[in-house]
Amino acid sequence: MALGWLLCPQLWTAWLLLTSLSSAFYIPGYSVNRYNDNDPIPLLVNKIFSDHTQLQYAYYDLPFVCPPSGKKHGGSPFGSGERVSLNLGEILRGDRIMTSDFELAMGKNVECQSLCTREVGRKDVKWGRQLIKDGYVAEWIADNLPGATTFVTVDRSRKYYATGFKLGSREYSPVDGKLRYFINNHFTIVIRWRSLPEGGKVVVGFEVFPKSISANDRLENGCPKQVHADQDALEFLIPQNTALLREKYPGSSYLPEDDDELDDGATLKIPYTYSVYFKEDNKVDWANRWDLYFSNPEESSMTHWLAILNSLTISGVLGVVVFVIWNRTVQGDVKGRGDGAMEGKLRSKLASRQAEHKREGVLDQGDVERDADLEDEELEDVSGWKLLHADVFRVPAYSGLLAPLIGSGMQLLFMVSGLLILSCMGVLNPSFRGGFVSVGMGLFVFAGLFSGYFSGRLYKTFGGIGWRKNTLITAFLFPGLTFSLMFILNLFVWAQASSTAIPFGTLVSLIALWLLIQVPLVYIGSWLGFARATPWEHPTKTSSIPRQVPEQPWYLRSTQLALLSGLVPFAVLFIELLFVFKNMWLDKSGYYYVFGFLSAVSTILLITVSEVTIIATYSQLCAEVYSLAPLYTQRQLTTGQNYQWWWQSFITGGSSATWIFVYCIWYYISKLHITGFVSSLLFFSYSFIACAVYGLLTGTVGFLTAYAFVRRIYT
Known part of the structure; x- marks a missing residue:
């Protein structure tokens, strides 16, 4: 019954239709925050992350940013630097959300506001330069929206967001050709809002535009005289003390540019400022404000439909094979379940017929050949998988x-x-x-x-x-x-x-x-x-003496059969894996949102795993194999007669996990730019855990499918 439901095309078609049309929307009105003019909007700081490494850091753990002052803002009972209560998922994904000293009030523009002036030493500057080199971006949160960097398509037809903003930038000096690093120390915050019919305003966008501004030519409050004009950037560098270096390396013609052990007390002062602007945007509904964070959904939808078409094609071909197998076994089973007793009866019947012909004196060579052909034809129904009825449900090792x-x-x-x-x-x-x-x-x-x-x-x-x-x-x-x-x-x-x-x-x-x-x-x-x-x-009884398993051909041996079978589910999942990996590893600032397509592909994947396992199990039980047993005889056509299908069905169902892990290795080498031993260790460890979970899940599906199939054909 379970297998029949699994192979029912009407049920799967309806499910695929529903899942392919669904998407990861969120319920309108869920956690809507309405603001009136001058109402405070808390700005929270979270963490920094990079696409080139798996290591994240809490924003306030950085030694070169403004530390929290502990002051209360906007009537909040909590001062800056207070940790926000996080759920288990946020903690496991590395979030460290805390309140900040940024003051935002609905509708109130701020041309420039000083935050602090931070002094940093050589070691802190060196670490900050490394973070900039690795492409780290910072994530802030306002009204549950992550601060985003804005991008526009080439034809300016669409704007989209990338979560976070860069800590700094780097460029080659036109004078000496050396790489220079600049720290972003001014932030232009843009809050996009729209009015609600029932009153109040809602936030539909949160953008952060960072900028590096030199510490020179500033007002008394620490703000630049011209915030939005082109100015010199603040280089993230403390020049080396040449005199101390010569004392430390006397007589050396080479003086290192970075010496961690050189502690001359030199510091770099970084003034931090910010601006706030509110802009009305009636083109974006509150319920759709996350759409800008989804990169190119129109273009990627074609990829997802291609993945579904590819999956349906493979699954359909396998479905035809399973249908043929089903007809050969279950539908042909009306002739009777073959066992040793039936085989003996047929042989006794043929022996009696030949004895009768011999007594009548009409037995000749033609009669013997016809009886032999008749014997082969009648014994065909009790050969192959039917001969294993006394061993097929033997408890596995x-x-x-x-x-x-x-x-x-x-x-x-x-x-x-x-x-x-x-x-x-x-x-x-x-x-x-x-x-x-x-x-x-x-x-x-x-x-x-x-x-x-x-x-x-x-x-x-x-x-x-x-x-x-x-x-x-x-x-x-x-x-x-x-x-x-x-x-x-x-x-x-x-x-x-x-x-x-x-x-x-x-x-x-x-x-x-x-x-x-x-x-x-x-x-x-x-x-x-x-x-x-x-x-x-179980429909059949198990004999006390196990049947000897004949030598299997190379393609039916455990390892080869598993690897070959695993290629088919991997082919079903391959196209969707490109999109999943891109969002997980290549673009951490993106969000995976097409769960409808993923559900459809996953459903087809489970069907394919079931079909592949049925075909592999049937091949084990009655695959046709040519043997050369005695050298002086001709090749004989026998059957595989391998009843050890329990573990093999589990391994076959989960074998595509091996190919997915191989794909992870290829993706790491050809697509990613992960640096550092720990980051690489995390990547391969996480990939291994994910593949193990996938293999355990699909292996279970394969085992249950094979179990239902074997029980049904031997009933």
């Missing part, structure tokens, strides 16, 4: 490991399905910062019930008796390995003082969430699956 893996796969399948559904419904959207990770974590913990139930019931089907041991393996295997790897990575990130590191308190909370909530849920589910539910019954 390491069944105590397979059951927990299937349980964890069901847990991940529930989590991913819930995330895609909620994203398509608009519940998870960019305005819900950190919501995707937070809700995903909650779904994963709750799905411990499903993990324990399926693991316990499958373990009971395998004949296991130590269900508590199985429960512990299910509850600790996948989460434990993942947490251990994340903890080791966290040690490397901690050493870099990056906000990407998970705080110790959050680690304790995650452990408590795992041990105090998920583990009990897995235990309850396992008890229901083992003690309360009946094991799945």
Whole structure:
């Protein structure tokens, strides 16, 4: 029944139609902040990040920016520098949101306002120059919108946003050809708003235009005399003390430009100022204000439709193959399930017929040949996969490991399905910062019930008796390995003082969430699956002596079969992977928003995995193989007769994860410009975890599909 639903084209067509037309919208009126004139608009500072590294840093941890003064602004009970309460997803993605000293009031333009003058030493300047070199950008937040840099298309037909603004810039000096670094120390903040019919104003855009202005020629309040005029930039450099260098390196003809150990007390003063302007914009609705952050949705939609067309083509071809297999097995099964008894009856019948012909004296060589042909024709129905009826449901090796893996796969399948559904419904959207990770974590913990139930019931089907041991393996295997790897990575990130590191308190909370909530849920589910539910019954009995598995051809051996089968689902997912990787690694300031297309491709992917697993399993059971057993005989056509399909179906279903990881390596080499050992370690570790999750999920789908298929054909 489950397999029939899986292959039902009407249901899948309806689902694909709905998911392809859906998008990651957010519900109008959700968390709308209305402002009147002169109402304060809090500006929050978050972090800095770069597309060239995986390390992020809290904005106020930078030694060359204005530190918070602690003063209260706009009637807020909190002073600047107070940490904003974050959800679990925000913490895990490296957010460190804090209040600031920027004063914004609805409709009140500010030509120039001094923020502070910061003095920095040589080491701080050197680190800041490195951050500018790595292309770091800062993220501020106003009315839950990230401050953005504005870009316009070549034909000026469309404006779009890139989250964050650059810390500084660099250029080659026309005098000596050396690379010079400049720090952005003036920020022009533009708030775009529109009026509501029911009264009040809403923010529909938040833009930041940074600029580097020299510390010379300023007013008493610290503001430049001409803020928006072309001026000399502030070079981010403390000139080296030549006299001290000559004393440190006497007689040397080379004097290093950067010497960290040279401490002469020299500092660089950086005056920070900002301007605020409010502009009315009636072209953008509040419900669509995030659209500008989505890069080229019109152009990318063609890519997504191409991905769906490619996926449907591959899945359709495989569907025809599965349909042919289904007709050959299930529909042809009306002739009777072949077993040894039926084979013996046929041979006895043929022997009796030949004996009768011999008694009548009419048996000749033609009769023998006709009887032999008749025997081959009648035995065809009891050969191949039907001969394995006494071994096909034999308990596989390491069944105590397979059951927990299937349980964890069901847990991940529930989590991913819930995330895609909620994203398509608009519940998870960019305005819900950190919501995707937070809700995903909650779904994963709750799905411990499903993990324990399926693991316990499958373990009971395998004949296991130590269900508590199985429960512990299910509850600790996948989460434990993942947490251990994340903890080791966290040690490397901690050493870099990056906000990407998970705080110790959050680690304790995650452990408590795992041990105090998920583990009990897995235990309850396992008890229901083992003690309360009946094991799945198999249509045939297993013999006491296992059948010998003949030598398999190269393409049906475990490794080769898995790699070849994994290419097909990877081909289905390949085009959509280009878009996903671009948003995840190449452009961190972008937002992934086409969850409708992703759901459609994911649905087709699961269908393809099911089809590939059915074909691979059927090939194992009855693939035609030529053997040369005795050298003096001719080649004989036999069947694969490999009944060890349990683990193979799981490996086949998840084998495309191997190709995705190979694609990650290629993407790292050819597309990314990640620098540093820690950043590279994070990239490959995160890629490995993602591929492991994907492989576990699709492997579970492949196993359940093969299980349903084998049960059905042997019924």
